[in-house]
Amino acid sequence: MTIRVVVADDQEMVRLGLSMILRGEDDIEVVAECDDGPSAVEAVRRLRPDVALLDIRMPRLDGLEAARLVAQDTRVVIVTTFGDDDLVDRALDVGVAGFVLKDAGPPILLAAVRAAAAGDALISPEVTVALLKRRGPTGRPATDPRLAGLSDRELDVVALVARGRTNAEIAADLSLSVATVKTHLVNASRRLGVRNRVEIAALAWSSGLVR
Amino acid sequence: MTIRVVVADDQEMVRLGLSMILRGEDDIEVVAECDDGPSAVEAVRRLRPDVALLDIRMPRLDGLEAARLVAQDTRVVIVTTFGDDDLVDRALDVGVAGFVLKDAGPPILLAAVRAAAAGDALISPEVTVALLKRRGPTGRPATDPRLAGLSDRELDVVALVARGRTNAEIAADLSLSVATVKTHLVNASRRLGVRNRVEIAALAWSSGLVR
């Protein structure tokens, strides 16, 4: 049982390259090649492939929107040049079954297509490491725009507030006086435009300062 | 520049299979094979390989603990038979650079080793799909084990606290008196084992109750 694939990328060279790699495998069949979003959606709905390989950036309808439209009909593998954090998040929210960088190499591409066809999901290692950095306890800064403008010390205090520490505990943790902690907190609150420490915590959590 | 790898698995057949696959590649060199956790840790510390391939279940010291011990020294790729959710979570917390199922096939294994050596991370498609399924829009499990036992009303209050609302505002939001809000909060705090509303907020955020 061969895996039927629709390939969509507006760059002809890339599209040909993808197809070439896929056609070299005898368990994979490329049933359509498209050069923009709408035609990809149409092809998927008409041909009902097992997998749709979509460039994330395409004319008229980008890969993410196209993925959203066909996510119920087929497994979508996103191909892209850059593993931009925001794009990855949005793609994963859409529910794609794969996320492959264009420079990942044939083995990864083939593994992603086969994984998608099998109901699994493969994410390019370069992207995965970024994901883990942002999600894992080991990963750190990822400075959110909303927290920009805070000084280093203020960020320290904000992070501890977000973990539920009282001012006295924060003072002890950072070897400061409670007065200093309060000063940092008042200043940070003013800059962040929040009214109390729980809103600070909410901001810290939603911005990824703490997890 | 070849990738130097330490392989550790207590099942000889598996260990030989892994080594065989790796030795077939001319950019990879297996510098040690170990059959338990302590010897794997020792081998890593002595040989300083680029990648350590660790079975998650090994005598005396399992792969996770071994990974924790050597995570600073080398990139760790976990190999395992089952992609158990909890094991995956704990592995990712430890900061592994790969998570490969034993039935994933040579291409995935090789890709994982090369990705790890390059500072990236590859997760087996079968595991990735489980991760994505559990992933809420923020990348955390949609289910909230820690919040179990709270009543509906208490959850309402907790969610509003997590958004930074004061007791008076929560009372207005839910058309209650401040006294009732405080009661719910005290009860919820006792059940959750937290000391103040910011810890409630932290719990709500980290459990995915609010985003």
Next chain:
DNA sequence: CCGGGCCTCCACCGTTCGGTTGAGGCGCAG
């Protein structure tokens, strides 16, 4: 029928927080 959980409220009191004002020290750019 009666216990028990849940939801709703009240009063009281000590602790903590929010915000202000004011102050000294440090390092750095103008």
Next chain:
DNA sequence: CTGCGCCTCAACCGAACGGTGGAGGCCCGG
């Protein structure tokens, strides 16, 4: 040298919170 920003602390006061001990109502199950 002179600001200026950052970090550090202090005193003070009103507002909010944390915790306790009640109270009545509801519904459900034994």
